[in-house]
Amino acid sequence: MRTKVTLVLVFLNVALFFFIFKFERTWRTERASLEARRRVLGPEAADIRMLAVTSTAPGGAFTLARRGEAWWLTAPLEWPANPHAVSSLIHELQLLEHVSSFNVADLAQNNQHLADYGIDPAKPRLAVKFSSGEGAAATTATLILGDVTKDGTRLYVLSSDGQRIHVVNRALADDLALPLDSLRADSLLTIPVFEASALSVQTTGLRVRIRRESARWLFDTIIDARANKTALEVAIGGLNALHPKTFNPPNPPATLPSAAPTLRVTLEGNKRSETLFLGEPLGPTAIPNGAATSPDIEYYAQLDRRPALFTVAVPADLLKALRNAQLELREKRILEFDPRAVTAVTLAAPILANQPPITLQRLEPPAGSAPDAPASWQIVRRGAATQGPQTLPADPAAVQRLLDQLALLAAKSFQTDTSTNADLENWGFKRPEREVTLSLSGASAPLTLSLGTDTQRAAYALVGNVVAGSSIYAIDRAILDELPVVARAWRERQLPELPSAAHLTALKITDLNGNQVLLDVSLDANGHAPVATPNHPDVEKILLFLRSLRAKSFFQDGFTEKVLVAGDERTWRYKLDYTLALPGGAGGDQTSVKTLLFTERVGGAQQLAGSAELDAVFEIEQPFLDALWVILYGARDPGPPAATAPKTP
DSSP, X not given: OHHHHHHHHHHHHHHHHHXXXXXXXHHHHHHHHHHHHHBSOOGGGTTEEEEEEEESSTTOOEEEEEETTEEXXXXXXXXXXXXXXXXXXXHHHHTOBEEEEEEXXXXXXXXXXXXXXXXXXXXXXXXXXXXXXXXXXOEEEEEEEEEEOTTSSEEEEEOTTSSEEEEEETXXXXXXXXXXXXXXXXXXXXXXTTTOOEEEEEETTEEEEEEEETTEEEEOSSSOOBBOHHHHHHHHHHHHTOOEEEESOSSOOSSOTTTSOSEEEEEEOSSOEEEEEEEEEEEEOOOGGGOOSSXXXXXXXXXXXXXXXXXXXXXXXXXXXXXXXHHHTBOOBOOOOOGGGEEEEEEEOTTSTTOOOEEEEEOOXXXXXXXXXXXXXXXXXXXXXXXXXXXXXXXXXXXXXXXXHHHHOBOSEEEESSOOHHHHHHTTOSSOSEEXXXXXTTOSSOEEEEEEEOTTOOEEEEESSOOTTOOEEEEOGGGGGGOOOSGGGTXXXXXXXXXXXXXXXXXXXXXXXXXXXXXXXEOOTTSOOOTTSTTHHHHHHHHHHHHTOBEEEEEEESOOSEEXXXXXXXXXXXXXXXXXXXXXXXXXXXXXXXXXXXXXOOBTTBOEEEETTTTEEEEEOHHHHHHHHHHHHGGGOOOSOOOOOOOOO
């Protein structure tokens, strides 16, 4: 029984295999044959490299040729083709299918002719000829288009061998009838910013070339002139945005732009270059919505290696940048350095013979510091002949502002790149107002900036050694105010804070004019004044400020017994003593008394403090000044007059 079942199953499998092999294969072959029969073109359209359209319509004829990976219009003008339009046209031909077809030989049986379908092989109204492949393997085919069918949706096409008429979708005729403006590329210079390696601009008698060197752009001149990267990239972007406006203008110039250009622009890229020639101007173009203040100027133009004459509208700003490239595209920032690489800044005033220079020096970060931790700086001053250099903590914020100001220092105008000795004398570089020297990490030599002024107090800058032939720039003289050659301008505003373990035990304020004690209070274990202390809130504020004393600004370098303020030499009027206790060993706390001296209030928002221990005279900040006012002057300030009750009639 099992043997019979097995045999039946084997027989059914064999029958199924025979069915699949015989009938299914035949069905697939028939479908493939049907598919092949519906396609109008076969292998002859697989690799189209040339396509020519002839048409009786005005401007309807054109020729396309493939050069490498790009398509070009070769007739009626030499110009790169629009890759999207060409791709659409090629795919339409390669995938062209008919709805139906019939033999030309059968027309005579029905007393018909090719002319009945609008087809004339001798003089076609619209035909497309194309070739595929290269060399000896190249093949050529031609399709002749006839009339549209009566329903207007399809088209009669005569096959390349002339044997069949295909009825196809009329989209083929629409693609072949594209206007020339749609077939040609709409760009002129195609080297983008990221590829560009050089820009050359030549006007009558003047040629400027700017080349890329790593991340910088430099002028190819005898001087070391930098180009403004942003301005240059905007200019290159503007060139990429230019489009041809009119081809073969009706009134061509007597001299072609390529023969006598008024402006020649060349972009260089990776192993290629493109040149635009601008000839005579036609005049301003139309201003959209009347919004532009400087209208575009339309010029006759040509491109290198292309004979086609066209016009192009150039924006006024781009034209100005190109015609004055040596100024408009030049880097106006005078110094080129990375503020993070500065290890020291030396400030000098050569015009002041007795003014010693000062140096701001970056300190090495402590071990374990984060890479982006703010840098610490110190002031280095020359001491007496028998003493070494003196150092003070510098204000990091002030130093950073200085570096930012120097990095952003820009020229108002370029005075000269070939200065003479007379120029150096006239513009104050024989004895400069300021001299700034930047020491840079990894640099072989420091970077020096000299600032001079003329008789009108206008300011100028010179980078490097002060010698004839140097470039000189006119600058805003406000930079001189940012470069004081005095230590107090750069000193750390935050004075040494009290140790965290220290606590205040007493506070005493004395009016030195008569030695009158204005405040004398003992503090509790937490450093606070008794609540019953007169003006208790302001006393607490003063105690808080003493723990973290900060100067609004330093008034002079070093402490003196008298201070010259507002033209008067003044003695110290008030003395503030505060007792400080530090935890000690077995002997108990160690105490010390620190003293601050104060002048009278100089103005509404100015009062000076001095410390012999800190060797400083400085302005106190407004909150400290306000709290101190209550203690120093509150007892003598009668306050506003009391209100009086109105008299009754």
